[in-house]
Amino acid sequence: ALPPAPRDTEHCSLCRLPRPALLPSMPRMLLALALLAHALGQEAPDSDAVCQEGDARRTPASSMMQVKQFKDRATRHFTEDSQSEDQADNQEGKLDLKVPTGLASIDDAVTPAPDFEEPVEVWTRAAHVNASCTFNVMNAAFVSSSSGTDADDFGASADKPYKTIAYAVTKRQTCQTIYVMSGIYRNNNFGAGMDNEAVVNLDGVSDLAIRGYEGNTALPLIEFDGVGGFVGGSALHPVKNVEISDLEIVGPGKSITYPQALAERLNSKKHFRGRGVSILAGDHINLHGLVVHHCPSSGISVTNADYVAINSNIVHGNTWWSPAGESAVVLASSKNVDDEEGVKMLVASNIVYGNMNKVPYYNKDYSWDYSPMGDLICGDYPACREGKVDGCPWQCRYGQSTQDYIIDGMGILVASNRATYLKGETEIADNVCYGNGINGLVVHRTDRVQVKRNVIYDNGRVPRGDKPEPKAEDWHASAGKGRQPYSGLVLNNAEGVVLWSNRVAARYADDYAFTQEVDGSGPPAPLRAGGNNKACNGRVDVNPTSVVRETDDVSKCGVKYQEVACGEKCHLIQWPYEMKGSFAAGDARSSCENVCAEAALDNAGGCKAFSLQYDYDKKNGHRMCFVYKQSPEPQPEQCRSDPFNTDGCSYATQEGQFFITPAAKAKYAVMDLM
Structure with missing residues (x-):
C-alpha cells in the first residue's frame, strides 16, 4: 500500500521560512544526530515533526522544538561543565565595538551569550523580499522510480506518479511541490560514458519545492556519474525560490x-x-x-x-x-x-x-x-x-x-x-x-x-x-x-x-x-x-x-576519537572486542567510527575505541572494523596501561589504524608505539 498523502500543515512557505530543520522522512539524518548527541552527552530529537505555517525557522511545532532544544543543549555542553573558566573567558575576551547601522546591538557580545534566535527576525523580515508563492499540498506532483510513468496524464497523485524527477521539473507548475518517493533516480546514460549530464537540470527553475515524500521509509537516492545531481543556474536563467530537501x-x-x-x-x-x-x-x-x-x-x-x-x-x-x-x-x-x-x-x-x-x-x-x-x-x-x-x-x-x-x-x-x-x-x-x-x-x-x-x-x-x-x-x-x-x-x-x-x-x-x-x-x-x-x-x-x-x-572541542600510532601492531588482543564488519578503505574510518558510536549507545559493553586492519578474507582492499568494549576491563592487568608498548597486549596487523576516546586514552595511558 502507498503511504498516506502528506498533510497540508507540513508544507511551509520557502520565502518566509529561511532556516529549515529536520523533517520526519530523514531516518539517516536523525541517526547521525543521535550519534552526535551521544558524543556531546545530549538527547537526540524525536522524528514526529510537523511543519507549521508561519514559523520563522521552518520549525515544526513538536519535534522541531525538540531539535532546537537539542541544539541548544549541544551548544551549551562545552561551557556548562566548566562554568567558572568560561566566565573568566567572557570577561577577558569581551569586545565592545560599534555595530554597523541596521544590526542588533552587540554590547553584550560576550556576556551573556547571544540569544539563539538573534538573527531570525532580521532574516525573516528580509526574506519577504521577492517572496512569490507559498508551497502547499493542493498543488503537488508525485514521482516514483519504481511505479511511475513519464506521461502527461500522470504525476497528479501518489497512486499515479511520474517516473523521473527531471520529467516532473519540465512539467512543473508555479509554486508546486514535487514529492519524491523512495527509490533510485539516475541521470540519462548512467553507467556509460564520462560526460553525462545532471540528474535534474535546474536552469531557469523558479517557485518549486522538491522534497522527499512524507511517507518514505528511506531517503530517495539520487545517483549520478556525470556533472551532478541537481545542477543549474546562470545570469540568463537563474534559479529562484527553490527548495530541495530530504534526499540522498x-x-x-x-x-x-x-x-x-x-x-x-x-x-x-x-x-x-x-x-x-x-x-x-x-x-x-x-x-x-x-x-x-x-x-x-x-x-x-x-x-x-x-x-x-x-x-x-x-x-x-x-x-x-x-x-x-x-x-x-x-x-x-x-x-x-x-x-x-x-x-x-x-x-x-x-x-x-x-x-x-x-x-x-x-x-x-x-x-x-x-x-x-x-x-x-x-x-x-x-x-x-x-x-x-x-x-x-x-x-x-x-x-x-x-x-x-x-x-x-x-x-x-x-x-x-x-x-x-x-x-x-x-x-x-x-x-x-x-x-x-x-x-x-x-x-x-x-x-x-x-x-x-x-x-x-x-x-x-x-x-x-x-x-x-x-x-x-x-x-x-x-x-x-x-x-x-x-x-x-x-x-x-x-x-x-x-x-x-x-x-x-x-x-x-x-x-x-x-x-x-x-x-x-x-x-x-x-x-x-x-x-x-x-x-x-x-x-x-x-x-x-x-x-x-x-x-x-x-x-x-568535540573530539570523539583520537588516533594512536600503532605501526604494524594495531589490534589490542587483550582488550574485550567485537568484529563489526568490513568497509571500503576510503570510508572505513568514518563507518567504523559510526559503528563504535552506535555501540556506545547500548548496554552491551559499549565502545571506547576501534581499530582498522586489512581484510585478509576478502583481499579486496577493504578494512575490518574492531570495536573495543567499555567493559569488562582488559586482562591481564598489565594491558590496562600503555598497551601498545607492553609485551603481549597487541597483535600484528597489516595497514592498521587505532582510534580511542580522549577519556579512555587518558585512563589507560594509551601512547604511540615506540
Missing part, C-alpha cells in the same frame, strides 16, 4: 581510483568533476535535510546568489577526485539582489566530514607565468616556462600542470564575496566539521560574517611534509610538499567578522586552530565582536587573541 545524493567517488583521477587531471570529463547540488546563479535557495556523499567535487555549492539557506545536511566523502580545488560546502561569489542589511546567507547545523582533495589543483586558464600565490614574478624562472618542477617555486606551479601538492579542500568555505556581496550578512553557525582535508571552516575574502557555535576538530587530513602519517595512502606518495600548518578555522582577508563560542581542535599542536590572514605585512582588521571561543589543540592568531581561550582538554 551520491556520486561515483567510491568507484574512482587515484590513478584514474590523476590520469584525467588535465582533462575536463564530467565524471571526475560532478557535484551533488550546484546552483550557479539565483536567489531564495533553500537546501536542507540532504545526505550528500562521494561526489568527486563539492557536495553542495551555491554561487552568484542571495538569500541562501544550507541547513541540516550531512555532507561527507566528497571532493576526492576533482582537480578543481573544491570544498565540501561552498558559498562563493555571492551577489546581493537588494539593499537589506540583515542575515541573508546561512550555513547552519550541517555535519561535514571526510571531504578532502586527493588530486592537485589544475586551472587550464592560468598562463605559465601567472600565480595568485604570493608576490613572486614567475616569468623570471626559466624552469617555469619549460614546465619543470625543479627550479620553479611551488607558488608559481599553483594551478599549473606541474603542481604536485595539495593546499585546497575545506569542509565549509565561504569565499570571494567581498567584491560582489555588498549588502547583507552571512551566518555560519552550529556546524560540526571534522576529518576534512585542510581546514574545517574558512571565510575567504568575505566581509560581515557571523561565525558562531561551530565544532571543528581532526581536520588537516592532507599530510604535512614534516609529520609522518600513521598510515600512508597512494595519493600521499606523489606530494611534492606538505600542506600548510592550518587545520581549524581560518579568516582570510575578512572584515566585520563576529566570532562567538566556536570550539576548535587542530590536528597538531603547531597547526593553527584559529587564525586571521591578510594580504601584505600589516595586521588583520580586528573582529567586530567575539568571545567564548576555545582552542583545545593548536595555535591561535586572531585580533584580539583574548576572544579565544586555550585548553588541553580536547573533548571540550
Whole structure:
C-alpha cells in the first residue's frame, strides 16, 4: 500500500521560512544526530515533526522544538561543565565595538551569550523580499522510480506518479511541490560514458519545492556519474525560490581510483568533476535535510546568489577526485539582489566530514607565468616556462600542470564575496566539521560574517611534509610538499567578522586552530565582536587573541576519537572486542567510527575505541572494523596501561589504524608505539 498523502500543515512557505530543520522522512539524518548527541552527552530529537505555517525557522511545532532544544543543549555542553573558566573567558575576551547601522546591538557580545534566535527576525523580515508563492499540498506532483510513468496524464497523485524527477521539473507548475518517493533516480546514460549530464537540470527553475515524500521509509537516492545531481543556474536563467530537501545524493567517488583521477587531471570529463547540488546563479535557495556523499567535487555549492539557506545536511566523502580545488560546502561569489542589511546567507547545523582533495589543483586558464600565490614574478624562472618542477617555486606551479601538492579542500568555505556581496550578512553557525582535508571552516575574502557555535576538530587530513602519517595512502606518495600548518578555522582577508563560542581542535599542536590572514605585512582588521571561543589543540592568531581561550582538554572541542600510532601492531588482543564488519578503505574510518558510536549507545559493553586492519578474507582492499568494549576491563592487568608498548597486549596487523576516546586514552595511558 502507498503511504498516506502528506498533510497540508507540513508544507511551509520557502520565502518566509529561511532556516529549515529536520523533517520526519530523514531516518539517516536523525541517526547521525543521535550519534552526535551521544558524543556531546545530549538527547537526540524525536522524528514526529510537523511543519507549521508561519514559523520563522521552518520549525515544526513538536519535534522541531525538540531539535532546537537539542541544539541548544549541544551548544551549551562545552561551557556548562566548566562554568567558572568560561566566565573568566567572557570577561577577558569581551569586545565592545560599534555595530554597523541596521544590526542588533552587540554590547553584550560576550556576556551573556547571544540569544539563539538573534538573527531570525532580521532574516525573516528580509526574506519577504521577492517572496512569490507559498508551497502547499493542493498543488503537488508525485514521482516514483519504481511505479511511475513519464506521461502527461500522470504525476497528479501518489497512486499515479511520474517516473523521473527531471520529467516532473519540465512539467512543473508555479509554486508546486514535487514529492519524491523512495527509490533510485539516475541521470540519462548512467553507467556509460564520462560526460553525462545532471540528474535534474535546474536552469531557469523558479517557485518549486522538491522534497522527499512524507511517507518514505528511506531517503530517495539520487545517483549520478556525470556533472551532478541537481545542477543549474546562470545570469540568463537563474534559479529562484527553490527548495530541495530530504534526499540522498551520491556520486561515483567510491568507484574512482587515484590513478584514474590523476590520469584525467588535465582533462575536463564530467565524471571526475560532478557535484551533488550546484546552483550557479539565483536567489531564495533553500537546501536542507540532504545526505550528500562521494561526489568527486563539492557536495553542495551555491554561487552568484542571495538569500541562501544550507541547513541540516550531512555532507561527507566528497571532493576526492576533482582537480578543481573544491570544498565540501561552498558559498562563493555571492551577489546581493537588494539593499537589506540583515542575515541573508546561512550555513547552519550541517555535519561535514571526510571531504578532502586527493588530486592537485589544475586551472587550464592560468598562463605559465601567472600565480595568485604570493608576490613572486614567475616569468623570471626559466624552469617555469619549460614546465619543470625543479627550479620553479611551488607558488608559481599553483594551478599549473606541474603542481604536485595539495593546499585546497575545506569542509565549509565561504569565499570571494567581498567584491560582489555588498549588502547583507552571512551566518555560519552550529556546524560540526571534522576529518576534512585542510581546514574545517574558512571565510575567504568575505566581509560581515557571523561565525558562531561551530565544532571543528581532526581536520588537516592532507599530510604535512614534516609529520609522518600513521598510515600512508597512494595519493600521499606523489606530494611534492606538505600542506600548510592550518587545520581549524581560518579568516582570510575578512572584515566585520563576529566570532562567538566556536570550539576548535587542530590536528597538531603547531597547526593553527584559529587564525586571521591578510594580504601584505600589516595586521588583520580586528573582529567586530567575539568571545567564548576555545582552542583545545593548536595555535591561535586572531585580533584580539583574548576572544579565544586555550585548553588541553580536547573533548571540550568535540573530539570523539583520537588516533594512536600503532605501526604494524594495531589490534589490542587483550582488550574485550567485537568484529563489526568490513568497509571500503576510503570510508572505513568514518563507518567504523559510526559503528563504535552506535555501540556506545547500548548496554552491551559499549565502545571506547576501534581499530582498522586489512581484510585478509576478502583481499579486496577493504578494512575490518574492531570495536573495543567499555567493559569488562582488559586482562591481564598489565594491558590496562600503555598497551601498545607492553609485551603481549597487541597483535600484528597489516595497514592498521587505532582510534580511542580522549577519556579512555587518558585512563589507560594509551601512547604511540615506540
